Amino acid sequence: MKWVLSLTAVLAVTVIGLAVWFFWPVLNPPAVATTTPTTTAAMIERGAYLARVGNCIGCHTAEDGPDYAGGRRVPTPFGTVFTSNLTPDAETGLGNWTAADFYRAMHHGQAKDGTFLLPAFPFTNYTRVTREDSDAIYVFLQSLAPVKRVTPEPEMAFPYNTLLARLGWQRLFFRPATFEPVPERTDAWNRGRYLVEGLGHCSACHTIRGPLGEEREDYEYAGGRIAGMEWDALPLNVSERMDEVDKAELKQLLHAGTSRDNVTSGPMAEVVFNSTQYLTDADLDAMIAYISSLPIKPEPEPRASTKVEGQRRADLIKQGSAVYQAHCETCHGSDGEGRAYAYPALAGNPLVTAPSANNAIRMVLYGGFAPSTGANPQPYGMPPFSHQLDDEDVAAVISYIRNAWGNRASAVAPIEISDY
Amino acid sequence: MTIPTSSPTPGYRIALAVLALAIGLGITTRTLAADEPASEAGMGERLQACSGCHGERGRSDPEHAYFPAIAGKPAGYLFEQLINFKKGRRHHDIMQSMFAVLSDQYLQDIAEYYAGQTPRHSAAVSHPAAETRGAETLVFQGAPDRDIPACAACHGKALTGALPTIPGLLGLRSEYLAAQLGAWREGTRRAAAPDCMHTIAQRLRSDEIDRVSKWLASQPYPTGAKPLPQLPDPLPIPCGASR
Numbered sequence: 001m002k003w004v005l006s007l008t009a010v011l012a013v014t015v016i017g018l019a020v021w022f023f024w025p026v027l028n029p030p031a032v033a034t035t036t037p038t039t040t041a042a043m044i045e046r047g048a049y050l051a052r053v054g055n056c057i058g059c060h061t062a063e064d065g066p067d068y069a070g071g072r073r074v075p076t077p078f079g080t081v082f083t084s085n086l087t088p089d090a091e092t093g094l095g096n097w098t099a100a101d102f103y104r105a106m107h108h109g110q111a112k113d114g115t116f117l118l119p120a121f122p123f124t125n126y127t128r129v130t131r132e133d134s135d136a137i138y139v140f141l142q143s144l145a146p147v148k149r150v151t152p153e154p155e156m157a158f159p160y161n162t163l164l165a166r167l168g169w170q171r172l173f174f175r176p177a178t179f180e181p182v183p184e185r186t187d188a189w190n191r192g193r194y195l196v197e198g199l200g201h202c203s204a205c206h207t208i209r210g211p212l213g214e215e216r217e218d219y220e221y222a223g224g225r226i227a228g229m230e231w232d233a234l235p236l237n238v239s240e241r242m243d244e245v246d247k248a249e250l251k252q253l254l255h256a257g258t259s260r261d262n263v264t265s266g267p268m269a270e271v272v273f274n275s276t277q278y279l280t281d282a283d284l285d286a287m288i289a290y291i292s293s294l295p296i297k298p299e300p301e302p303r304a305s306t307k308v309e310g311q312r313r314a315d316l317i318k319q320g321s322a323v324y325q326a327h328c329e330t331c332h333g334s335d336g337e338g339r340a341y342a343y344p345a346l347a348g349n350p351l352v353t354a355p356s357a358n359n360a361i362r363m364v365l366y367g368g369f370a371p372s373t374g375a376n377p378q379p380y381g382m383p384p385f386s387h388q389l390d391d392e393d394v395a396a397v398i399s400y401i402r403n404a405w406g407n408r409a410s411a412v413a414p415i416e417i418s419d420y
Numbered sequence: 421m422t423i424p425t426s427s428p429t430p431g432y433r434i435a436l437a438v439l440a441l442a443i444g445l446g447i448t449t450r451t452l453a454a455d456e457p458a459s460e461a462g463m464g465e466r467l468q469a470c471s472g473c474h475g476e477r478g479r480s481d482p483e484h485a486y487f488p489a490i491a492g493k494p495a496g497y498l499f500e501q502l503i504n505f506k507k508g509r510r511h512h513d514i515m516q517s518m519f520a521v522l523s524d525q526y527l528q529d530i531a532e533y534y535a536g537q538t539p540r541h542s543a544a545v546s547h548p549a550a551e552t553r554g555a556e557t558l559v560f561q562g563a564p565d566r567d568i569p570a571c572a573a574c575h576g577k578a579l580t581g582a583l584p585t586i587p588g589l590l591g592l593r594s595e596y597l598a599a600q601l602g603a604w605r606e607g608t609r610r611a612a613a614p615d616c617m618h619t620i621a622q623r624l625r626s627d628e629i630d631r632v633s634k635w636l637a638s639q640p641y642p643t644g645a646k647p648l649p650q651l652p653d654p655l656p657i658p659c660g661a662s663r
Contacts, residue, residue: 063506063507063508063516063520064507064508064509257521269520269521270520270521272521273520273521331468342465342466366513366514366517367469367472367514367518368469368517368518369469369518369519369521369522370521371521371522372521372522372523372525372526377523377525377526378462378463378466378526378529379466379522379526380465380466380468380469381466381467381468381469381470381518382468382469383468383469383470383471383472383473384469384472384473384514385472386514387473388472
């Protein structure tokens with residue numbers, strides 16, 4: 001009898017303990033200082049700059065909607081969420097939010113009413129943003145013209161649509177954190193880390209995610225398929241391969257969208273268009289100082305694809321060489337050297353030789369422009385070939401460029417192209 | 421010193437705890453807060469992404485290509501279409517993703533570049549009369565009993581369009597024309613309100629769309645034909661796109 005009682009007691013204590021742990025953010029809601037920032041022109045300007053660094057506009061603007069009024073669909077593996085209205089409309093936006101409410105969202109991942117935010121909003125990064133910077137962004141957003149635009153409800157299935165799931169996710173994968181500079185490192189490196197890990201939220205795309213959408217630390221910044229998108233992110237931690245020339249290229253890419261040998265495309269072109277082109281020289285240098293110090297991690301395995309080997313591979317590459325001569329060589333050159341600042345080099349191009357051919361396939365099928373930027377207002381564009389080449393020719397030409405001029409990567413089977 | 425703090429109200433906290441404790445029940449949550457100026461030759465090189473489908477200098481040949489020729493169309497019209505694609509009012513995944521990262525100024529430059537090109541001359545194509553019966557009447561007189569204005573009333577007597585925003589209707593494939601009228605009718609192609617072409621297309625019968633498209637595609641596109649500098653008469657119905 002006695003052991004039954006003890007067992008019950010132990011179980012009860014464990015259950016209560018777990019419940020207290022689990023519901024801790026509910027039982028003990030975060031306290032946020034209610035200081036009110038002063039609105040000055042300088043503060044608004046600073047906030048506008050920081051909002052650019054964070055690329056708030058990129059997600060919080062619908063394709064046919066006003067800037068910052070939200071409503072953009074964000075597809076995730078768990079359903080579609082819609083970004084919120086950041087304009088100061090009292091009913092549908094942040095009109096009733098205080099600077100403290102805004103910081104609670106950025107730092108603690110909770111809305112004004114205490115709702116746990118979904119991690120599609122990158123509070124796991126923004127948590128490191130200082131209160132001062134958060135206030136500046138708040139002041140800037142409050143200076144916008146209010147727009148009445150209701151944010152649609154998320155379209156998520158059970159159990160992801162439950163409060164419990166949101167709380168559970170935060171308990172498992174999130175703890176509010178502050179930015180702590182590393183004293184041995186330079187100021188620039190520390191600034192770069194603050195921007196890359198905080199507002200810049202680079203890891204949101206450049207780190208693959210686990211089964212519940214959490215960032216995989218073991219693959220931090222190692223690139224791979226972006227959750228909810230059809231694009232792969234390139235790895236950022238390539239420090240061993242980054243010399244001064246590469247750093248200058250990367251800076252040029254972030255600033256102008258196009259560098260001597262490379263262009264940004266897909267989602268990164270949008271990031272340059274909306275965000276990085278506006279960054280100061282010093283901040284770009286800082287980000288690159290940090291990025292070029294990132295430890296090497298293994299690149300995630302690409303999705304399984306049909307292997308092409310032996311004679312079939314040789315034939316495909318040979319066929320690809322003919323396709324290349326007919327359609328690609330005029331711009332990209334007979335040695336894949338491209339033309340500086342216009343047509344990217346394909347020899348040694350990390351997008352071309354990435355473990356997954358996905359980005360290269362997308363570029364050949366759908367084409368695309370580099371982004372218009374202040375430094376390069378009229379960028380060049382690549383034509384789509386989806387209606388000019390059949391699957392066989394597309395696979396052949398991609399297999400060819402992945403293996404010509406010193407490039408070395410897997411060949412692509414024509415059946416892979418039919419998935420696009 | 422105590423720093424004044426704010427936190428969610430206790431009432432909300434309790435309600436939240438109760439809700440959250442209902443383990444196993446699906447409770448749908450509320451909203452989540454959850455470098456150089458280009459020369460004309462330069463433009464041609466920059467816009468290879470366009471010429472792949474719309475032809476060199478926008479002069480695609482309707483005999484071979486579905487994609488519309490854009491050379492010589494009014495810059496205002498072209499710019500509006502680029503914006504419509506960017507904003508999802510016209511649907512074409514490739515067009516939309518291309519323009520997502522282009523500034524409005526560049527889209528304007530692109531529109532002006534193509535507006536400045538000379539359209540390709542095309543000869544008349546003959547269609548069996550039965551396939552275009554009644555089309556000419558619709559094109560030049562409309563159907564007043566059903567409030568359908570004549571195409572020519574807005575697109576000009578020569579059907580070559582009018583500045584700044586009304587496109588010409590010649591030199592295009594019938595499939596393309598029919599697809600546009602169909603998309604307007606169904607609302608998958610939209611223009612700024614009031615969307616006059618949506619209104620008109622809804623009044624057209626499917627067989628009329630088919631005949632008018634075929635008739636228009638069969639007309640010659642005279643060399644040197646240009647959009648009118650302006651329409652001689654006011655528009656028969658209000659049109660947001662023409663503002």
